[in-house]
Amino acid sequence: MSERIKKTFESGKKLLSIYFTAGYPELNDTRRVIRELEDSGADMIEIGLPFSDPLADGPTIQESSTQSLQGGMHTELLFQQLEGIREEVEIPLLIMGYFNPVLQYGVEDFCRRCQELGIDGLILPDLPLAEYQLHYEELFKKYGLTNVFLITPQTSEERIRQIDEASDGFIYMVSSASTTGVQQGFGEGKQAYFDRIASMKLRNPTIVGFGIGDSDSFRQATRQANGAIIGSAFIRMLTADGIPGIKNFIKGIIDN
């Protein structure tokens, strides 16, 4: 697993991870968004590789992906945009996307490029556990990439144990059965789910995603989990305020 991810979790603080779509709002903003996020206090970044048919995402992320692709984003260009990023940014960087663009790039080539650039891990929601273990686990390990799996409130205890066993970084806890950006805030049902997962004493730390958009939901989500991910709400802010809005947005989450 990536040392950077390991150290970040060992810090013990409640981590704020931000998802954004590469090439959004403008094609060449990717690097500036990453730098600004680190400067503003984000602990980890998920760089979204846009896909034409993001079926697990809601309208906000789909719209940003469409705009990024129309602007000319593609896999090789993203890698070019990330050249030398490790001279400027220290926090863990992961690439999150759908499996087909990775498959077309060539899974091994994709992994090699990630390693060269200092990418720490991949989150590919439609690459399920069984296919990963059968075909790709060795490759990911060879190139030092952490593969992050998702669990949801519907995931059985047995399967959570399997995923925990197969994970070597952290587990992405989807807060509810939903596509991204659908709901805001957490009721009692969510807390029961968070409690249940916490009581399982997993080997890997957990990060909560989906439905987090402000300091309240961040606090609730991280009461027991090790961190939380903000995606759609961050993209909505970027759409409205652009890169200058990042500092205030992050401060609004972590300083309150």
Added chain:
Amino acid sequence: MSYHANARGYYGRFGGAYIPEMLYPNVEELRQNYLQIMQEESFQKEFNDLLSDYVGRPTPLYFAERFSKQYNTKIYLKREDLCHTGAHKVNNTIGQILMAKKLGKNRIIAETGAGQHGVATATVCALMGIECVVYMGAVDIERQAPNVARMKMLGAKVVPAMSGSKTLKDATNEAIRDWINNPTDTHYIIGSVVGPHPYPDMVARFQSVISKEVEIQLQEKEGRDHPDYVVACVGGGSNAAGIYYQYLDRPEVGIIAVEAAGKGVKSGHSAATSALGREGIIHGSKTLLMQTDDGQITEPYSISAGLDYPGVGPMHAHLFDSGRGEFISITDRQAMQAGLMLSQLEGIIPAIETSHALAIFEDRKFKPDDVIVINLSGRGDKDLNTYIDYFKL
């Protein structure tokens, strides 16, 4: 080599289940139960009773004498257009609604392109008194108005898919999103042999009734249970899977798959996946897929809303890849002409999807004593507006 799905849902290198974890429990529940439920006596009885008394099966196997004479060979039409609701789609929706009931689901979602699957789903939901939501591309809602009206009369809610090309692919994305957001009470009735395992295998099994009937009917008419060729149009490929099913592992039967070339395979307005596609992942399955070099899914085009899909089912990808199937692509123009010809020679107005399969004879020659069975997958009523516009009727 077998051309059926293996235990992991693979046809050769195609198939599988590439789904986000949010869908895993739904798909896994289905995977663990579908074969067992389908084999239960009570399920079989209810399924077969509904197919005969409600759908009107067996559908005739009709020797198209004048059409055959035109091309100097023996052409039989498997009349799926005579099924209740006007197409083969209902074989599968009857099966899946019974499956959904066995799994304790009380809400149904579906995607539709031409509207035939949407109508077939709305129909079985009305029959069973179950809530029904159908996703349909906004463009398809425009061009298939009669089917939209039918679905609404049957009590279904029709939700326009506004993303992407606003056609079948996008309707499928929206249906999958609905399923992610409603994981426990909802069953997703996929209309073709696409999607994550076990859908391609399950849908193919429900549609296999078509070739099972052909075996019996040909025995009566030709004294043998198999034709020399089975022919069907392929969008996702459910009618094709149905007519091929019993013959997949019988090499003496030629398998011909007909895809929509649209305005021409190289025109940039086509849905001919076998010619234009590469291995990729769409809607949870590894298959042949029309895409950019970068793995973004390409917008397909066909005059027929039902063939307007950028992939094919994994069974068909494997038939192409292995050479077991012969793939032919037919343009809009060729299909429309063939549809008109069948109407005038046989008094049967076919769906434009089916017209693609009927159009192969101008280029693909057969021997006079070859026995060819074409799956006449649907009737053309829903396409009348397209026929009217095209021929200025």
